[in-house]
Amino acid sequence: MIKPQAIAAMSGGVDSSVSAMLLKRAGFSVLGLTMRLFGQTQEKAAERAAAVAEYLGIEHRVIDFTEEFQSSVIEYFCAEYAGGRTPNPCVVCNRQIKFGALLEAADSLGIRYLATGHYARIEPSASGYRLLEAADGAKDQSYFLYSLSQRQLGRALFPLGSLLKSQVRELAESAGLPSFPSESQDICFLGGQDYGSFLSSRVDAAPGEIVEPGGKVIGRHRGLIHYTVGQRHGLGISSPVPKFVLGVEPAANRVIVGEEKDLYRQRARIQDVSWINGSPPLDASRLSVRIRYRMRKVPLESFEVFPDRTAALGFSEPVRGVTPGQSAVIYREGEVLGGGIICG
Numbered sequence: 001m002i003k004p005q006a007i008a009a010m011s012g013g014v015d016s017s018v019s020a021m022l023l024k025r026a027g028f029s030v031l032g033l034t035m036r037l038f039g040q041t042q043e044k045a046a047e048r049a050a051a052v053a054e055y056l057g058i059e060h061r062v063i064d065f066t067e068e069f070q071s072s073v074i075e076y077f078c079a080e081y082a083g084g085r086t087p088n089p090c091v092v093c094n095r096q097i098k099f100g101a102l103l104e105a106a107d108s109l110g111i112r113y114l115a116t117g118h119y120a121r122i123e124p125s126a127s128g129y130r131l132l133e134a135a136d137g138a139k140d141q142s143y144f145l146y147s148l149s150q151r152q153l154g155r156a157l158f159p160l161g162s163l164l165k166s167q168v169r170e171l172a173e174s175a176g177l178p179s180f181p182s183e184s185q186d187i188c189f190l191g192g193q194d195y196g197s198f199l200s201s202r203v204d205a206a207p208g209e210i211v212e213p214g215g216k217v218i219g220r221h222r223g224l225i226h227y228t229v230g231q232r233h234g235l236g237i238s239s240p241v242p243k244f245v246l247g248v249e250p251a252a253n254r255v256i257v258g259e260e261k262d263l264y265r266q267r268a269r270i271q272d273v274s275w276i277n278g279s280p281p282l283d284a285s286r287l288s289v290r291i292r293y294r295m296r297k298v299p300l301e302s303f304e305v306f307p308d309r310t311a312a313l314g315f316s317e318p319v320r321g322v323t324p325g326q327s328a329v330i331y332r333e334g335e336v337l338g339g340g341i342i343c344g
Contacts (some may be wrong), residue, residue: 003029006157007106007112009098010034010060012048014180015117015160018168021056021175023115031111032060035102037069038189047165051127051178063100072096074189081195082203083096084250086228088293089187090144099152106155113157120145121161122153129153131276131336143293146329187207199225207212208253209238213246213262222254224248230263230321247324264318270328270340271310280305281330281337289313291328291342292321300330311340 008020010032023030032053034046046062053060073093079086098116106114119134120142128150134140139181148156160168172180190198199205204225212218219237221227226234231245235257242256252270268291273280281287281303288297322342331338 001025003111005029005031005104005111006115007109007111008032008058009102009114009116010049010053011117012045012052012180013117013183014172014177015119015168016049017052017117017177017180018171018175019117019159020052020058021171021177023157024056024058026159028113030056030058030115031109032056032058033102033105034060034062035057035069035097036062036064036066037097038066042113043325048178048180052140055176055178061218063102063105065097068101069093069097069189072100078199078202080325081199081225082250084224084248087325088144089189091147091327095147095152099148099156100155103152103155112155114155115157115159117160118145118158119160119165120158122158124155126279129276132161133331133334133336134158135158135162139165142336143327143329146276146336148276149274150276153276168233178217196222196226206253208255210235210257211257213256213258218243224250224253224255227255229323238325262321263320265322266315266318268313268315268319268322268328268342269310269342269344270313270336271308273305273309273311273338273340275338276336280311281332284314286332287330287337288331289315289339290331291319292323292326297331303330309340310343 006028008023008030020032028077036042036047039294050060073089076092077087104112114241116139119136119139121132123130123132155193158293166317181207203225208221209217210219210221227245229245244260244263246256246258246262248255284300284303287300289300290297300317301316324342326342327339328342330337
């Protein structure tokens, strides 16, 4: 009997390692692939992935996507900050690299399936494939996958989607897998740098005015790349009440600040909207939205889509820190329906 073939994307961490192990246990012929995306900091990760693959008895290769990652993710990240927006590069990386370039590599090898260590679930349905939240709500990563197509979902495998993180660690320990370093919550390519340091060498950041909503100048900023909606610290201004970044104006090179109450909004507009099944929901019934990863979902009171791939969202309650550049992901209960980039 011929075993089904699958690529296991292996980062050298516990999640992707257990994912590869579960694939093999499920009867797949597994090829472990580690993506080289940036710099020398990934070499140790590739070595760990190779060690796990050897332990599991599967083939392992390293594939170089440095150019693709630079053009699709890092340049996007820098351009968004230069434009006064706060991007989420993980969304782009998943669409363009993990389920773009890596799937193309699978095609070239004649392999249908691609497995990753994402905490999310895929469920076949009469109309195609549904993307569902993971069993472990604290680790759920469905937010980052909202822009995947039916074709991509149809070839993706998420072996960890029905497991808790604690179960994944137990599986790794009981199987005797090599030890793993502690997980980082930082964006992978920053290499331990803060955003400002990384961007300063890549994006022009001229100083400018810090103003109140009415236009009164109350300070100077170091460059727009250092500021994002909701930020309180590092503003360099004195005020009898705490001030927060409400937004930036790239054309005027200004940072707008105000009181915390000014951060709350009841509406937002999104662009570059995509839908998992190709079509938007008919109404706002039982819809909710998450405007940042790890923020709680908020029910939608109104929802309207437009022909130019934009949509207007009306929240059922005021929402803090609606940030241009971040993804707004729309759910119906535990199912991801789609989403878009906040633009207003």
